[in-house]
Amino acid sequence: MKYQNLQDYLLKEIVTNSLNAGDKLPSVRNLATKFSYSKNTVIKAMNELEKNHIVYSIPQKGYFVTEDSQPQKIKSNKIDFLTAGPDLSFFSFDNLTHCSNQILANHQKxxxxxxxxxxxxxxxxxxxxxxxxxxxxxxxxxxxxxxxxxxxxxxxxxxxxxxxxxxxxxxxxxxxxxxxxxxxxxxxxxxxxxxxxxxxxxxxxxxxxxxxxxxxxxxxxxxxxxxxxxxxxxxxxxxxxxxxxxxxxxxxxxxxxxxxxxxxxxxxxxxxxxxxxxxxxxxxxxxxxxxxxxxxxxxxxxxxxxxxxxxxxxxxxxxxxxxxxxxxxxGMFKVHLKQIKKIYTQKMADLVSYGHKYLPDNVQLNDPRSGFYTSLILPRNINATILTQKLAAKNVLVDDVDHMFLPYQKSSSIIRISISQVDQKQIENGMKIIAQTIAEYDTTLSPFSRNFHM
Missing domain, CATH: 3.40.640.10 (Type I PLP-dependent aspartate aminotransferase-like (Major domain))
Known part of the structure; x- marks a missing residue:
């Protein structure tokens, strides 16, 4: 359809930085003339972009590119076992919109x-x-x-x-x-x-x-x-x-x-x-x-x-x-809990399974069954802070739990792994890299005592 072609053209202009956040788009009249489209077709394309928060309109002035219109150009190659917030990619924003509209209509006071x-x-x-x-x-x-x-x-x-x-x-x-x-x-x-x-x-x-x-x-x-x-x-x-x-x-x-x-x-x-x-x-x-x-x-x-x-x-x-x-x-909260419970339980099961497959025998991996966190208890000759830094250099993010101890009870042998926001497809590779890095750090270990293949 013509309006979709125009919409795709404008999106390409934004992605390639021909149009940046805050820039004014060509007027409806100019776009209609340039593409030989009717003004209604141009307006329909603009409305679709506005609906998706790519552009916004100011009466009598025209359409402008929003601040958050730029998509992520480079997908991060980091394996995030660090972030502990909920995975919002599974959250229903349609339900949030519905509830918000209901609140604004019925609970203004x-x-x-x-x-x-x-x-x-x-x-x-x-x-x-x-x-x-x-x-x-x-x-x-x-x-x-x-x-x-x-x-x-x-x-x-x-x-x-x-x-x-x-x-x-x-x-x-x-x-x-x-x-x-x-x-x-x-x-x-x-x-x-x-x-x-x-x-x-x-x-x-x-x-x-x-x-x-x-x-x-x-x-x-x-x-x-x-x-x-x-x-x-x-x-x-x-x-x-x-x-x-x-x-x-x-x-x-x-x-x-x-x-x-x-x-x-x-x-x-x-x-x-x-x-x-x-x-x-x-x-x-x-x-x-x-x-x-x-x-x-x-x-x-x-x-x-x-x-x-x-x-x-x-x-x-x-x-x-x-x-x-x-x-x-x-009833949306109950449905939401049922969905995320299934997701996090599966993520944790995958992580524990790959951990048992790849980690050296003298590294203790907790098996929580679900939740956000598990932890690795390291051999005494491996410092968790240094291991965390070595993993970060390989784009694997974990948390050294030193800051979770009282000063007189600090431990340097535990790292926390969070499954909440890691891409499920990255879990196996992340555990391989952790196992490999531990073995490189600890020269007393045989290179991978479990079936390790990069």
């Missing part, structure tokens, strides 16, 4: 008004139902909406607890955000080693008993950065010790939605009355730009939690809350 410190009732009701589907049973009044999980952690770290204690216990390694928050607020933070995918319960009891622990921050499923999950028996022991020594547990279940084991429940399910504070971020499994998390706090925490929350930002973005609430109400 709500999104333009001040919000409630506790969060919008409509969203909290949707999350209550969502929690119940995941074996997390609570009451509506206990659910708080925060501007991301980090805000919830900051509030809990700084607000007083009924046990009157101040010290925080974390896994080692752990989410770097809590370490940074403790550093900036001069909080005493202690660690317990789980780098071998197990926890020393005698050590845990000693720390609970002798160190005035306010709460234990723990990720029981798909831990960041190791990918480790606790068994049901281990979960029960943690809860029993917390009850014995009056220690609260902050359970960060940020990837629990991806768990293929339907029999593995969160810690909160064992003691829903208040010993466990349940934290659920929507940044990894939905949209990080919304900055949304939900927290279940004990009933006697509500007033204090809201006081500290109000001090930080009064209320969380009402527009973000409406988007998530509408996605959930329309």
């Amino acid at each position: 709500e999104i333009l008004s001040y919000g409630q410190p506790q969060g919008m009732t409509s969203l909290r009701k949707q999350i209550l139902n969502y929690f119940q589907d995941n074996q997390v049973f609570t009451s509506l009044e206990r659910i708080m909406i925060t501007s991301g999980a980090q805000q919830a952690i900051n509030i809990l770290m700084n607000m007083p607890f009924p046990n009157g204690r101040e010290n925080i216990l974390v896994e080692q390694p752990t989410y770097s955000g809590i370490l940074q928050a403790a550093k900036l607020t001069n909080r005493t933070i202690l660690g317990i080693d789980i780098s071998q995918n197990s926890i020393d319960f005698q050590r845990l009891e000693y720390l609970f008993k002798n160190n005035s622990i306010k709460f234990f921050y723990v990720m029981p499923r798909f831990q960041n950065p190791l990918g480790h999950s606790y068994t049901k028996k281990e979960q029960q022991k943690i809860v029993a010790l917390a009850n014995k020594y009056d220690v609260y547990i902050v359970e960060d279940d940020f990837l629990g939605d991806l768990d293929p084991d339907k029999k593995r429940d969160p810690l909160f399910s064992a003691v829903p009355s208040g010993r466990v504070i349940y934290l659920k971020s929507f940044s990894k499994v939905f949209l990080p730009s919304l900055r949304l998390a939900a927290v279940i706090v004990p009933t006697n925490f509500i007033d204090t939690f809201l006081e500290y929350k109000s001090y930080l930002d009064s209320y969380t973005s009402t527009i973000s809350q409406e988007v998530l609430a509408t996605f959930m109400a329309n």
Whole structure:
């Protein structure tokens, strides 16, 4: 069709930099004359380009090239095992557009008004139902909406607890955000080693008993950065010790939605009355730009939690809350979770399979079954920081987890691998390169003890 030919011509002009961002396109009249097309044909081509955000129009002035019109000219050859955000290539932007239009049509007052410190009732009701589907049973009044999980952690770290204690216990390694928050607020933070995918319960009891622990921050499923999950028996022991020594547990279940084991429940399910504070971020499994998390706090925490929350930002973005609430109400969130759970589970299975195929025998690879992260525990003679640099030089990006340890517990033998945004077709080659680089680094290894062929 004529309008498609004109559209292709203009796209080519943009791609080849004949037309750059901000440039004005030839007028409708000039294009019609140049190609012997009718003005309606030219306008139709322009409308298609505008619909796809390639150009924009200014009344009485014409059409202009948008800032983000340039496509990626050179496809990156990097294998990205580093980025930890959700893979948005599987996200339905049509559903987002539909929900946004629905919100603008039906909830104008709500999104333009001040919000409630506790969060919008409509969203909290949707999350209550969502929690119940995941074996997390609570009451509506206990659910708080925060501007991301980090805000919830900051509030809990700084607000007083009924046990009157101040010290925080974390896994080692752990989410770097809590370490940074403790550093900036001069909080005493202690660690317990789980780098071998197990926890020393005698050590845990000693720390609970002798160190005035306010709460234990723990990720029981798909831990960041190791990918480790606790068994049901281990979960029960943690809860029993917390009850014995009056220690609260902050359970960060940020990837629990991806768990293929339907029999593995969160810690909160064992003691829903208040010993466990349940934290659920929507940044990894939905949209990080919304900055949304939900927290279940004990009933006697509500007033204090809201006081500290109000001090930080009064209320969380009402527009973000409406988007998530509408996605959930329309059933789109459940469909989205089902899709990404399948994708991430398969990616992780591929990575573990290729890891077992290519990695040297003295490199320990965790097998999380799903989630975003797994980790490699390296021989002591291989420094993770140097290995990370060597891999980056070969366009394979991984994360040295040194920054996820407390200063006195640092380890130089662990790298984190994230499968969230790596192209599934690149996983095998990425694991080959990692195995090859480890063998080149460690001359004591036989060149590839498993069936390695480049």
